[in-house]
Amino acid sequence: MKTVILTLTNPPELMLEGQNITPDNVAGKKAAEIAALDVWEGKQKSALGTYFAVAGDGGATAAETKIILRGDCTRVKRIGQQMTAGEIVIEGNADMYIGGWMKGGKIHVKGNVDSFCGIGMEGGELVIDGNAGHHLGASPRGEWRGMQGGLIRVAGSVGNDTATFINGGTIVIGGDADIHVSTHGEGGTVIIKGNAKGRVGGQMVKGNIYVYGTIENPLPGFQMVGEVEQEVDGETATFTHYIGDLGERHPTAKGKTVYANLYTRN
Amino acid sequence: MSELIIKNGFVVDPLQGIKGDRMDIGVKDGKIVETGTLSNPKTIDAAGMTVMAGGVDVHSHVVGPKVNVGRLFRPEDKLFKSPLKSPTCSRMEMGFSVPSTFKTGYDYARMGYVFVNEAAMPPLHSPHVHEEIRDTPIIDNAAMPVFGNNWFTLEYLKNNEIENNAAYTAWLLRATRGFGIKVVNPGGSEAWGWGLNCVNIHDPVPYFDITPAEIVKGLIETNEHLGLPHSVHLHCNNLGNPGNYVDTLESLKLAEGYAPKNDFGRKQVMHITHLQFHSYGGDSWGNFESKAKDVMDYVNAHDNLTVDMGQVTLDETTTMTADGPFEHHLCSLNHLKWANVDVELETAAGVVPYIYSPKVKVCTIQWAVGLELALFSKDLMRTFITTDHPNAGPFTRYPRVITWLMSRAARDATMKTFKWLDKTIDATSIDGIDRELTLYEIAQMTRAGPAQALGISNTYGGLAPGMDADIAVYALNPENMPSDPAMIEKAFSRCAWLVKDGVVTVRDGEVVAEPAKRTVWVDVKVPENAQVQRDIYEHFLRHYSVKLDNYSLFEEHLHNPRVIEVDATE
């Protein structure tokens, strides 16, 4: 695997649209060619090299390419958008849409990220050591085909509207989640190891949510059906099991109605 | 103004019966002229290319409130689907199935179209319709107000007061700057206000106690009494359901015994739109099948009818119609988002996204039904290409529809992608049809025919001297048609040249100028009618949420009008 190091030496005045910073776009390119990739500051297009010092060449394919971003990328958006393979390490913070529509590969952010990270995700892994903003792993606005697969792991807390319309994949949140989790979900799993604020699983059809802490305002559309012991994210624990959202339509499989499951840890 | 000569092209103009002769077309002051009258024209070399009149779309949903709801509630229709701003256009473009107004105008122009008839204007919201017409560049627009569920219409027709209904119709056309009489699910959208529908033409409307059959016949009589340029334009009852061809045939029979009365060259008394959605057999989705042959046999035998296809294009699209109950029904089938509105005394509407997938049997049968309608047609001057944009697919797929009609190989290639090919072949006739339409027939279906049916063939749809200089040149040589059907699609997607009102508007598929567009509407003079005046006053006093004085379109909403005047005082 070859490594490309991008160091933000000349920070943008506005947000920088960095959707070209992916192993797919960098693969097969020399440092100078990478520096010539398009980025946008507002509507002004310029070269990546205007803002970043580029060291190292890309690998032959995306899978053989690793990108390391240094410097304060708090205002660099869309890193790793639509990437299919390879690796990105962001050594500090990053802005919105990190790993959006990602299909494969791995992104590791050592700081915090803003909203819309991992939206429309289809595969791969997005690991955030700090906190994430709103709409983590959610569907893009208006879209009913949300997260399809892959893994998002946030060590800290997240904002609201996590995993809207989730269809598959897993989101693990180490801290707390604000309102709206898995709204309209039709598959996938969200694990909240801290507390959830409320509206957890609203209009959910299928899929699983685990909350280890408390839910400040649980929804009336979920009904307790019993207690279960389950292994979740490598540890076994007992959970209270609820099904819902009873106000929503539910499919049948093998003659039985399929509900979404909400588990709270005992 | 400048002069143009379009030289050496193969001219295809069904209105004049010109079938690909090598001719020159002269343009002066925005009109087509005899080439001998030109003094110093600029030359467009059309050698080896096909020259047609600018395209005319008889039925498309491009402006107004429900279109805009589609735009607003489908941001995902723009995501990764919007082009970067063209350097030669003045405005950004967005969206796929419900494009922005700007993209709508540009894309129609790129395909060589110059006139688009907005198929459903809710009268109360006509200001919004006209504001969007103004914002849709290049193409001339007309808009048809909906009458089939209007309280005035229902009351007059129940009492068989054709003259009063005609006076009201004339008033509403003027109030909305409308073009003609649109009828959507007659009675059914009013019934929807009660949570009901009219699923066949004998199903009475709640409270009004009039049947869809009586509404349609009454509106045909009204239309011919007034002598409007266009005929009644009908979206039949029971759209989209297995077995509905029976209801469709009954609806078609309503026109029997009526003859067109107008001064505009129109030959039909009823236009039936998106016929594909109404030509289904079977009694469930399991035994769903095509009845296109039965329906077209009837249409072929009755020359007082015109139809358009409503061709399914196998895309993800956005359905939108004044057929409120249908959209609710559709939403309960696909569980996607649904918008619904009731427009007071006039109409209703719904919007639901829909995916016509080549993996779904019903969708691929629908695809075949649409093509069969055209391929079974014996008169393509009465059978028009539409996708009921965006209901069965976006209008930007017309070039693909043309290609399917012109090429059996193109149809076969698409059918190879079907998951349920054998079942589709069993349920339809498409695999047994070898017919390939000619460029002349395509010109009939996309300009000459629609222009004649709309009653505007003195201005649009042809290339005779005196007509608007709206000319599309396609990079297709009729003497040497490409063997690869994809080249046909490419040529019709991006015309080589479009001249609109004498201005070179598109060149090599790119919009290079944005000449002034027009709003075409119909102003009918009728005798003074005190009763109708009083009825209008009373209804606005008692039932409308707006005052009469605020209802009619204000002059400033009307953009660059072209008025078609009709005198119905005799």
Ligand SMILES: [Zn+2]
């Ligand atoms: Zn319709």
Ligand SMILES: [Zn+2]
């Ligand atoms: Zn329509």
